[in-house]
Amino acid sequence: MTATLDTTLSLAGALNRALADALAEDERVLIFGEDVGTLGGVFRVTDGLAARFGDTRVFDSPLAESGIVGTAIGMAMNGLRPVIEMQFDAFAYPAFEQITSHLAKLRNRTKGQVELPVVIRVPYGGGIGGVEHHCDSSEVYYTHTAGLRVVTPATPDDAYTLLREAIDSPDPVIFLEPKRRYWEKGTVDPQRRSPGLDKAVIRREGTDVTLISYGGALGTTLEAAEAAAEEGYSAEVIDLRSLAPFDLETVAASVRRTGRAVVVHEASRFCGYGAEVAAQLSEHCFHYLEAPVLRVAGFDIPYPAPNLEQHHLPGVDRILDAIERLQWDDAAPLDGEK
Amino acid sequence: MTTTERTAASYFLPSDEPLGLVTADGTPTPDPALAMPADDVLLRLYRGMVSGRRFDTQATALTKQGRLAVYPSARGQEAAEIGSILALRPQDWLFPTYRDSMAVVARGVDPVEVLTLLRGDWHCGYDPYRANVAPQCTPLATNTLHAVGFAHAARVKGEDTVSLVLVGDGATSEGDTHEALNFAAVWKAPVVFLVQNNGYAISVPLEKQTAAPSLAYKGVGYGMPSVLVDGNDAAAVHAVVEQAVARAAAGEGPTLIEAVTYRMESHTNADDATRYREKAEVEQWLTRDPISRLKQYLTDRGLLDDKAQQEIDARAEEEAAALRERMNVDTELDPADLFRHVYAEPTAALRQQAAELAHENTEDQA
Ligand SMILES: Cc1ncc(C[n+]2csc(CCOP(=O)(O)OP(=O)(O)O)c2C)c(N)n1
Numbered sequence: 265m266t267a268t269l270d271t272t273l274s275l276a277g278a279l280n281r282a283l284a285d286a287l288a289e290d291e292r293v294l295i296f297g298e299d300v301g302t303l304g305g306v307f308r309v310t311d312g313l314a315a316r317f318g319d320t321r322v323f324d325s326p327l328a329e330s331g332i333v334g335t336a337i338g339m340a341m342n343g344l345r346p347v348i349e350m351q352f353d354a355f356a357y358p359a360f361e362q363i364t365s366h367l368a369k370l371r372n373r374t375k376g377q378v379e380l381p382v383v384i385r386v387p388y389g390g391g392i393g394g395v396e397h398h399c400d401s402s403e404v405y406y407t408h409t410a411g412l413r414v415v416t417p418a419t420p421d422d423a424y425t426l427l428r429e430a431i432d433s434p435d436p437v438i439f440l441e442p443k444r445r446y447w448e449k450g451t452v453d454p455q456r457r458s459p460g461l462d463k464a465v466i467r468r469e470g471t472d473v474t475l476i477s478y479g480g481a482l483g484t485t486l487e488a489a490e491a492a493a494e495e496g497y498s499a500e501v502i503d504l505r506s507l508a509p510f511d512l513e514t515v516a517a518s519v520r521r522t523g524r525a526v527v528v529h530e531a532s533r534f535c536g537y538g539a540e541v542a543a544q545l546s547e548h549c550f551h552y553l554e555a556p557v558l559r560v561a562g563f564d565i566p567y568p569a570p571n572l573e574q575h576h577l578p579g580v581d582r583i584l585d586a587i588e589r590l591q592w593d594d595a596a597p598l599d600g601e602k
Numbered sequence: 603m604t605t606t607e608r609t610a611a612s613y614f615l616p617s618d619e620p621l622g623l624v625t626a627d628g629t630p631t632p633d634p635a636l637a638m639p640a641d642d643v644l645l646r647l648y649r650g651m652v653s654g655r656r657f658d659t660q661a662t663a664l665t666k667q668g669r670l671a672v673y674p675s676a677r678g679q680e681a682a683e684i685g686s687i688l689a690l691r692p693q694d695w696l697f698p699t700y701r702d703s704m705a706v707v708a709r710g711v712d713p714v715e716v717l718t719l720l721r722g723d724w725h726c727g728y729d730p731y732r733a734n735v736a737p738q739c740t741p742l743a744t745n746t747l748h749a750v751g752f753a754h755a756a757r758v759k760g761e762d763t764v765s766l767v768l769v770g771d772g773a774t775s776e777g778d779t780h781e782a783l784n785f786a787a788v789w790k791a792p793v794v795f796l797v798q799n800n801g802y803a804i805s806v807p808l809e810k811q812t813a814a815p816s817l818a819y820k821g822v823g824y825g826m827p828s829v830l831v832d833g834n835d836a837a838a839v840h841a842v843v844e845q846a847v848a849r850a851a852a853g854e855g856p857t858l859i860e861a862v863t864y865r866m867e868s869h870t871n872a873d874d875a876t877r878y879r880e881k882a883e884v885e886q887w888l889t890r891d892p893i894s895r896l897k898q899y900l901t902d903r904g905l906l907d908d909k910a911q912q913e914i915d916a917r918a919e920e921e922a923a924a925l926r927e928r929m930n931v932d933t934e935l936d937p938a939d940l941f942r943h944v945y946a947e948p949t950a951a952l953r954q955q956a957a958e959l960a961h962e963n964t965e966d967q968a
Contacts, residue, residue: 294758318760326788331747331781338751338765341736346751358777366743373725373737376943410944434946462949509949511770532756 270453278420279385282427283347285454286319290345293431295322297349297385304461306351307387307446318530329359332567333339333384337366340380347431353388354397360405367436368411382436383427388416389480389530391444392578393570399443401531403479406438407508407540416440418482420450422458422505429461432530437461440507442480464511466518470500473524473587476515476541479506481578485528485573488583495575497587507537515541516548524590530577533561553592615826616818620862622832623841626890628898632930636841641686641905642895648837648900650684651893654704656918657713659690660925661703664717665871669929671722676704678834681892682798684708685839689847690766696748697736697767701798705768709733712920714928723933733768746782746795751789764792764850766843770804772818777801783824783858792850794843796856798833800865805878821858832944833861837899840919864890938964 273281295310301324304311314322325332329350336346350356356363362385370378383456390399407412413435417423423441430437450569459465467482468489477485482503489499500518504511519525525545527538538559545557560578609743623638632638641648646750660676664670676683683705690696690709698706698968703720706742707713710733726737736752739745748765759947773779774797786793797817801808811949814820821828821921827849831842864887868875902907941948941956948956 326781326784328777328781328784330778331750331785334744334747334778334782335751335754335785336751338748339755339758340751341730342752342759342763343749344755361741362744362747362778366744367726370737371945372943374730374943375724375726375939377726377729377731379738380944413945432886509951512950 265552269541270326270451270579272449273424273452274446275420275423275448275450276307277311278424278452279427279441280311280313281452282362283310283313283433284316285592286347286414286428286431287321290358290431291593293347294320294339294344295349296325296336298327298351299324300349304424305349307443309311309385309441310349311582321388328531329356330362333359333367335379335381336591337362337370340382341370341378342350345381345431347383347385347471350384351367351565352359352398353386353400353402356384356386356402363406363412363438364574368409370501374412374483378384379434380436381431381434383430384437385441386442387443387446389442389444390567390573391530392411392444393573396567399573401529401562403440403507403531404535404537407537409439411436412508413437413461415506416442416444416479417505418445418446418503421452422503423457424452424454425458426505429458433461435471440479442478445483448483458505462509462511464502464504464506464537466495466500466514467503468499468501470498470522472498472528473517473582473590474500474518474522474529475500476502476504476525477528478507481528481530482588484578484580485583487585488528488580491580491584492587493542495584499587510540510544510550512544516545519549520552521544523552525553525557526560526576526583526590527557528560528583532560532564533596534564536561561584604963611688613824614822614825616821616828616830617859618815618832620832621838621842622835623685623837624835624857624899626834626895628895628902636838636845639837639840643840644837644896644900646688647684647840648896649917650688650708650907651680651836651896652914653918653921654680654684654708654946655893656922657707657925658704660746661717661720662871664926664929670720672872673720674701674868675865675867676701676928678864678887678892679798679800680704681836681839681841681896682796682833682861683750683834684865684892686766686768687794689840689843690967691764691847693734693762693768694811694847695736695749695752696739696763697745697752697761697765699738699742699745699770699773700738701767701770702738702768706735706738709735712733713925717929721929721933723935724892735860737746741768743776743778743782745769746779747785749793750782750786750789750791753786753793754789757792762851764794764847766794766796768796768848770799770803771797771799771801771808771811771817772806772926774820775811778921779820783821783826783856784855792806792857793856794846794850794858796843798863799860800863802865802869802879804869806871807878818858826858828861829857831859831861833863834895836892836896863892875881892931
């Protein structure tokens with residue numbers, strides 16, 4: 265039974281609840297990875313699941329990422345629905361070959377005969393003071409690969425719902441968990457289903473500019489929208505949720521209303537996700553745009569050491585600066601810009 | 603380490619010399635650890651190898667006629683390919699590589715469907731669930747992990763299914779092979795790893811691939827029984843694979859088998875093996891041919907006469923003729939298929955791109 269409505273949970277707690285409910289409802293679901301059993305995962309997302317469901321359903325694998333993904337592929341070929349964990353974003357790279365050459369492609373290679381309902385959970389992004397290789401934003405490696413779905417929740421109720429929908433999906437899903445939002449609390453309604461695994465949602469309505477964001481950067485973007493309101497700009501905020509496929513419909517409809525757009529993410533800007541959004545908007549909304557689509561992103565540098573990360577991650581000010589630069593009739597260009 | 607564990611460690615060790623049941627000149631060499639397959643099995647092995655070689659030469663000929671884009675021949679490896687396949691039970695699964703078309707055909711997949719990949723029409727031309735054969739794997743060693751996951755799932759579901767995974771000597775240097783051996787041993791997964799050591803990874807000889815006494819030694823460190831077998835001796839390959847399948851099915855876990863064999867042709871039709879190996883070496887392996895060896899043994903035992911041989915040859919010839927004829931047609935491909943099998947349902951962007959391509963193609967015709 266999926267229990268009571270409206271529980272207050274952290275984002276990590278909501279994921280835990282989603283995994284527990286999926287394990288309880290579908291025998292084919294199983295969870296494995298590094299330290300996900302007895303310990304409950306380094307972020308405790310799988311806390312208590314091995315004790316409750318037994319070590320056939322939830323177990324520690326040997327320490328080998330390619331091995332985890334590759335065996336999950338074989339299990340899915342044989343009718344199971346593995347939900348596996350990569351301990352941190354940058355530690356998924358040894359599994360890249362299995363993800364891109366097999367997980368993403370086997371449906372296509374076999375003309376639809378082999379279906380791989382695998383979910384790979386990846387804690388990603390910075391903002392938690394992690395040492396090197398613990399803070400990468402790896403989303404574009406996956407979104408560039410046809411055959412994968414890439415989703416990222418930013419709120420506890422979305423974490424619950426998106427994870428349940430990801431596990432139900434017949435396609436492989438890269439489920440990116442923004443580490444710095446793990447401890448964010450919110451109400452979760454386990455009965456709720458989202459508008460769809462591939463739909464963006466409007467988190468805040470506005471009329472002057474559309475701010476497009478996702479995952480770890482969404483909180484900062486919402487804060488920036490509040491601050492912008494004080495300066496007289498009404499900002500709409502879209503949470504993409506699904507990075508692949510991209511919900512052009514929702515985003516374009518908003519941008520056609522507001523005429524201006526800023527994409528905000530913490531991953532580096534060059535060839536980053538914002539570049540795709542900007543390109544799509546210039547193709548589909550050109551005549552509605554009052555200004556170029558701007559990107560607010562991390563710098564084009566390897567993820568910095570913890571004591572410098574606040575300079576890399578886009579903060580409220582960087583977003584406000586971008587809003588100021590959007591060729592408002594009544595706003596002067598920023599210092600140093602023409 | 604306890605004494606029993608130490609005993610176990612030596613139990614994992616392969617022999618110094620490859621196990622065999624029939625020598626290169628067809629003489630039986632009984633081995634107390636290996637049962638000689640029954641007469642009817644030996645005959646099936648022989649027939650399978652003759653058909654397999656005929657398929658292989660036919661496929662090579664199809665590259666010359668431009669019907670196949672490329673073909674990696676397995677000539678010389680018939681004993682390993684057929685010996686292992688015929689040791690599988692119907693419910694078992696095969697995880698093959700690009701080299702193993704002969705094994706996939708022997709497993710019962712339509713040869714035209716097998717060659718779809720090499721003809722360039724689609725990446726996998728058969729339904730893996732029909733003959734229990736995974737798509738032929740091109741990225742080296744990645745299939746080892748799929749085999750382990752598949753076998754583990756079978757155990758979880760309470761099904762009696764064993765995975766046989768084929769890899770080459772070069773592929774044993776890849777990380778995935780090691781991860782797969784380790785996962786399989788830790789999970790006691792019902793998997794048989796068969797390394798076809800055919801001497802070369804494209805141009806790189808075995809001594810540049812490993813410093814181990816033999817590739818079979820690679821199982822020892824992971825804690826699994828490891829067997830070195832004469833890969834040109836179909837009877838011996840069949841016997842060791844059958845034993846390993848039985849062990850796996852009994853819940854005793856994986857086995858690593860190294861079959862020592864030789865690739866008689868180049869890596870593919872596009873390769874030139876004379877650049878990296880001596881003629882003398884190739885000729886020396888001709889004397890160990892797996893087909894003539896078993897033929898000699900069967901003839902000496904009175905199990906094969908000229909008439910039976912003619913029938914076997916005629917059947918292989920018929921199969922090759924049928925394949926040639928069916929491959930000798932231009933296939934029609936539907937470009938719309940490009941977008942159909944990316945996700946369970948095409949995304950909005952894919953539907954848009956499908957429409958663009960359809961438009962482009964009508965313009966071309968107009
Ligand atoms: C990951 C990867 N690296 C490189 C290649 C290119 N490649 C194809 S076959 C081959 C040699 C493989 O040798 P071996 O494993 O001994 O198998 P064989 O071809 O002899 O059957 C190489 C390097 C590949 N297919 N996959």
